[in-house]
Amino acid sequence: SLEEDGDMGVAFCFRSKLFLCSVADIEKAQPFEVGEKVHVLPSISEPRLGWSNETAATIGAISRIDMDGTLNVKVSGRNSLWKVAPGDAERLSAFEVGDWVRLKPSIGSRPTYDWNSVGKISIAVVHSIQDSGYLELAGCFRKGKWLTHNTDIEKVQSFRIGLHVRFRAGISEPRWGWRDAKPDSRGIIAGVHADGEVRVAIFGVPGLWRGDPADLEIEQVFEVGDWVRLKNDADDWKSLKPGSIGVVHGIGYEDDAWDGTIHVAFCGEQERWIGFSSQLEGVSRFVVGQRVRIRGCIRQPRFGWSNHNHSSIGTISSIDADGKLRIHTPAGARAWLIDPAEVEKVVEEEEVCIGDWVKVKDSVVTPTYQWGDVNHNSIGVAHRAGDGELWVSFCFCERLWLCKGWEVEKVRPFRQGDRVRIRPGLVAPRWGWGMETYASKGEVIGVDANGKLRIKFRWRDRLWVGDPADVILDDTPSPTEASNGGFCS
Structure with missing residues (x-):
């Protein structure tokens, strides 16, 4: 949490309560990410959370990260x-043998090891992984x-046989010359x-053309039948x-x-x-x-x-060649025509993950571990999970609220920049009205880890x-959205 006076509360995995400090007392650290491989630091003799039958040689991949920073590591x-x-x-090196890499743009004129003739745009391949x-x-x-440290480089997309390529914009001359190729030439690896x-098969150039991947860039080529936007x-x-949104019908040729x-072919257009x-x-x-x-931001569908x-939720019964959808719904005798850019897919309920915003399902009469101060309207953030149980952080609870994972469902999280207003019918906001009324409209400026919102009202x-349960999104379209023809990002 971040207070107006510059103080903040930090959650540590080895403390039951937030650690209060000033913003000036701490600095940002690079966050861990799910999927990264980790091991215990060699300098650590006894981890804070114990060894749990593991050793200093154990290596695993982060499967989940709790809201207090605890890393849940999957060990083979x-x-x-x-x-x-x-x-x-x-962290262990994220690179593997065969990865394609280049020098990070943020590195100064001289990285950890002297790259000699290696430039910022040069592309290399990882040949082996050394210690440290x-x-x-x-x-x-x-x-x-040559050797380099993994902090000096970053991965780039690898060049593979069959990819379409063209010359990089602004290139003066390829490493080994043009050799009958031209700046606008295209080819296939x-x-x-x-x-x-x-080796590239360039259209109009006999034989295979030898090239440095740094002189080329991969060109996205869509196949017939691909959906594009x-x-x-x-x-x-x-x-x-x-x-x-439309459907690819072909590619153009000259000779x-x-x-x-x-x-x-785009929906509703006769010409490609x-x-x-x-x-x-x-x-x-x-x-x-x-x-x-229909997506919530669409005011008036193109075909009514x-x-x-x-x-209304319907099932796609057929699809025209230009992508136009024909939808069947129980309420309609005829097919409902819809532009694909105006719809969203209805997915089955997904498993709740750490960091998801949740509320108790309406079908749950009494949670397994009772309600406490929580009710059906309460909105919280999943903080920790394990063995089918979920610990949820609510902005009005000092302790995490325990429930079964199946007892809650995901809701849309509030984000910085969201336009909001007071929920109609609310008797009193959790921390009072202040100077606001039902007509007040504002913008979310800050969101705490427990869901507490900081809102700038006009x-x-x-x-x-x-409390996030006290406000709703303000769906009144802004002048920009009103002039955007109905599409939303």
Whole structure:
């Protein structure tokens, strides 16, 4: 939690209560992430949370991170998770043999080891992993191999056989010359060496072209039948705008070479859109049988409501070639036509994870471990989980609230920037009205780990502290949204 006077409360896994301190007394640390491999620091003789039958040689992957920072580590061959304090853990190298890497842009003019002719854009391949975080790299731009520390480099997408490539924008000359290629030439990777050197079949150039991967960039190519969406920076075309969704129908050719364009059929347009793949991004395809509903930010669907509303859930019965969806609902005798950009898929209930915002299901009459100060309207944050049980942090409870995992359901979390207003019908906010009324509208400025909200209401200097159960999202469209034609991000 963060108070207005600059004090803050920090949750440590080895303390039952928050540690109160000043913002000036602490500094940020790099957070651990799920999936990272860790082990106990060599300097630690006795971990804060114990060894739990593990040893200093044990290596595991982080499976879950509790809200107090406890790392729940999955160790191969063990059924239970190993709990480790983050201060006792050390990350292992995230790199593997065969990874493609480059020097981090943030590194100064001279990294840990002298890269000699290695430039900021040069690409190398991890050849072997050494002790103490050092890696042996190989690159096509120099002979032999060299060492570097894993903190000096970052992963890049690997070049694989079959990928479409083009020359990097702004390149003056490839490492080994143009050799009949041109700056706008495109090709397909036909071979990759262990040091990253590639052989490219360039359209219009006889034989295979030898290249340095740093001189090339991978070009996204969509296949016929792929579903795509216009990126936010794409130009408007007829009725289309950023966010429009369509289906790829083909690619453009000039003579026998691909000219870099994609042909897409968009919903409601008789003419195909023709443009470059850089203006498109892939989206998951819709299939017959999926359940969908209109997105909450859509005011008026393109093809009308057909006696439905935002709560209507239907099943896709058929899909037109341009992506138009035909939906069957119990309330409608005819198929409901919908633009795919206006719907969202209705997914089955997902397992609650640490950090999810939750509330008790309406179907639960009495929780297994009783209500305490919690009720059906209360909103909290999942703090810890284990053996089918869940510990939830509520902003009005000093201790974590214990329940069974199946007794709660996910709700949308409040985020910084959300526009909110007081929940209609609320008798009294948990910490009082202050100067606010039902008509007050504001913006979420801060969100504590237990869900407590700090809201800046219009024409107020002080922040209003509130329980998330006391407010709702303000769905009144802003002038920007009102002029966006109905699409939302």
